[in-house]
Amino acid sequence: MRRRTTVQSLITVATVLLLIVGTARLLLDNFTLKSNDRQIFQLYSEPEVYRQRTPVFASSKAQIGESCNVSGGKWIWDNKTYPVYTEESCPYLSNQTSCQRNGRPDSFYQKWRWQPDGCNLPWFDPLKLLDILSGKRLMFIGDSIQRGQFESMVCMVQSVIPEGKKSFQTIPTMEIFKAEEYNASIEFYWAPFIVESISDHATNHTVLKRLVYLDSITNQGKSWQGVDIHGSSDDIKEYNVTTAYRWALETWANWLESNINPLTQKVYFMSMSPKHLWSWEWKPGSNENCFNESYPIQGSYWGTGSSFTIMKIIQDILQELKIDVTFLNITQMSEYRKDAHTSVYGERRGILLTKEQRADPKKFADCMHWCLPGVPDTWNEILYAHLLQNHRHFL
Numbered sequence: 454m455r456r457r458t459t460v461q462s463l464i465t466v467a468t469v470l471l472l473i474v475g476t477a478r479l480l481l482d483n484f485t486l487k488s489n490d491r492q493i494f495q496l497y498s499e500p501e502v503y504r505q506r507t508p509v510f511a512s513s514k515a516q517i518g519e520s521c522n523v524s525g526g527k528w529i530w531d532n533k534t535y536p537v538y539t540e541e542s543c544p545y546l547s548n549q550t551s552c553q554r555n556g557r558p559d560s561f562y563q564k565w566r567w568q569p570d571g572c573n574l575p576w577f578d579p580l581k582l583l584d585i586l587s588g589k590r591l592m593f594i595g596d597s598i599q600r601g602q603f604e605s606m607v608c609m610v611q612s613v614i615p616e617g618k619k620s621f622q623t624i625p626t627m628e629i630f631k632a633e634e635y636n637a638s639i640e641f642y643w644a645p646f647i648v649e650s651i652s653d654h655a656t657n658h659t660v661l662k663r664l665v666y667l668d669s670i671t672n673q674g675k676s677w678q679g680v681d682i683h684g685s686s687d688d689i690k691e692y693n694v695t696t697a698y699r700w701a702l703e704t705w706a707n708w709l710e711s712n713i714n715p716l717t718q719k720v721y722f723m724s725m726s727p728k729h730l731w732s733w734e735w736k737p738g739s740n741e742n743c744f745n746e747s748y749p750i751q752g753s754y755w756g757t758g759s760s761f762t763i764m765k766i767i768q769d770i771l772q773e774l775k776i777d778v779t780f781l782n783i784t785q786m787s788e789y790r791k792d793a794h795t796s797v798y799g800e801r802r803g804i805l806l807t808k809e810q811r812a813d814p815k816k817f818a819d820c821m822h823w824c825l826p827g828v829p830d831t832w833n834e835i836l837y838a839h840l841l842q843n844h845r846h847f848l
């Protein structure tokens with residue numbers, strides 16, 4: 454009940470709200486379930502003036518836009534520019550993402566720049582972003598992956614705001630960073646929205662039939678106004694992944710259509726964040742995970758965890774939506790980054806790994822979450838590029 458109230462009140466003040474919500478991702482393996490990790494989604498909203506179609510840029514090395522596909526490209530070593538902040542310089546980083554503080558010996562993972570094939574990402578200017586966010590709320594909604602992206606965004610902007618003019622507040626299910634002089638806030642709302650899968654086997658990807666706990670999404674869904682609830686809480690039914698995923702996304706889409714005011718709110722949708730659980734996928738013959746990986750994968754790569762079928766379903770559902778949702782396709786670029794996960798230098802169920810656990814990477818490496826500074830900074834650079842382009846065009 455409490456949560457529902459929170460969500461409703463967020464929505465009613467949405468005229469100046471950069472609202473965020475998300476969609477469902479199936480949990481496809483035991484690791485994920487054990488680590489208590491949840492689904493992703495993300496919505497972002499802004500006043501109507503920013504919503505118009507963006508122009509196609511003439512220049513060949515154009516800014517991001519309809520003319521530039523940022524999902525194709527490569528990671529370039531750039532230790533001059535990166536990282537854009539450090540663990541020490543950002544007081545808001547959590548233990549979960551602070552890999553250096555937790556003993557990670559290498560820091561190469563912080564120093565790569567994403568270079569799209571057909572364009573350049575604009576230089577991230579925190580003052581400019583604050584300007585754009587002025588009088589608005591930018592809200593990340595989802596699970597711990599979104600939380601990492603939220604932390605990244607806060608760290609990317611906070612250094613330009615003097616002490617006393619910024620605040621960080623944690624209240625149950627929410628975290629709020631405020632830049633007072635801009636009347637802007639960057640927020641995270643904990644709302645994992647999932648369909649849990651219990652029958653997956655870490656090494657048997659050919660299993661198409663999976664058991665899905667419908668009550669999981671039911672329970673989570675209750676906190677979201679207007680979510681159509683399928684199945685009773687004691688129901689366990691069998692679905693194949695595709696069906697279950699489509700169902701979950703349709704539920705999400707229905708929710709969006711009945712709750713988002715497209716005149717005042719803008720939705721951004723993050724594609725799946727990949728995992729690197731099995732090293733044989735990039736290093737045939739090996740049997741490890743992302744632990745001790747220090748470099749991105751070179752050349753083309755797509756892990757088995759990121760399903761094209763699911764991508765296609767997302768695409769279909771976004772296209773059918775009556776509201777305009779911008780899809781941020783970060784899966785491919787993140788697929789290369791086997792080196793950038795927290796591995797054994799993070800937390801498990803909210804508690805830092807012990808020395809003994811760290812010594813057992815086969816069992817304890819987390820190959821799903823990301824160290825910061827790191828890959829989520831690039832996701833935010835892409836989000837920034839979209840905001841910047843719309844802003845420029847309408848000023």
Ligand SMILES: *[C@@H]1O[C@H](CO)[C@@H](O)[C@H](O)[C@H]1NC(C)=O
Nearest residue numbers: 521522523524525526570785
């Ligand atoms: C973008 O580039 C990627 C990788 O090169 C490709 O798979 C994808 O289809 C492209 N998307 C569009 C919309 O052109």
Ligand SMILES: *[C@@H]1O[C@H](CO)[C@@H](O)[C@H](O)[C@H]1NC(C)=O
Nearest residue numbers: 530531532533534535561564
């Ligand atoms: C940056 O990387 C280059 C090439 O690896 C290296 O020679 C140089 O020392 C590095 N600079 C810094 C500041 O780390």
Ligand SMILES: *[C@@H]1O[C@H](CO)[C@@H](O)[C@H](O)[C@H]1NC(C)=O
Nearest residue numbers: 546547548549803804805806
């Ligand atoms: C982060 O880890 C340190 C060291 O274990 C611990 O003292 C601190 O309470 C942790 N912080 C949070 C917010 O959990």
Ligand SMILES: *[C@@H]1O[C@H](CO)[C@@H](O)[C@H](O)[C@H]1NC(C)=O
Nearest residue numbers: 466469470588589590636637
């Ligand atoms: C600050 O922003 C909020 C929305 O986030 C808006 O409701 C409020 O009117 C703004 N206050 C001022 C003083 O501009």
Ligand SMILES: *[C@@H]1O[C@H](CO)[C@@H](O)[C@H](O)[C@H]1NC(C)=O
Nearest residue numbers: 654656657658659660661662
């Ligand atoms: C994978 O799962 C399928 C369906 O349950 C089963 O028939 C097959 O034997 C399994 N393969 C392995 C290698 O366990």
Ligand SMILES: *[C@@H]1O[C@H](CO)[C@@H](O)[C@H](O)[C@H]1NC(C)=O
Nearest residue numbers: 661662692693694695696697
């Ligand atoms: C999943 O189930 C649906 C509906 O039962 C069916 O149409 C579809 O072909 C199945 N997909 C796979 C990959 O088995």
Ligand SMILES: *[C@@H]1O[C@H](CO)[C@@H](O)[C@H](O)[C@H]1NC(C)=O
Nearest residue numbers: 741744745746747748812814
């Ligand atoms: C990490 O990998 C390097 C080679 O890339 C190897 O020499 C080293 O022993 C590995 N460390 C551990 C702890 O496995």
Ligand SMILES: *[C@@H]1O[C@H](CO)[C@@H](O)[C@H](O)[C@H]1NC(C)=O
Nearest residue numbers: 524525764767768780782785
């Ligand atoms: C996202 O990017 C991947 C790889 O670059 C591509 O295969 C996929 O079709 C894209 N998804 C959508 C929905 O555009």
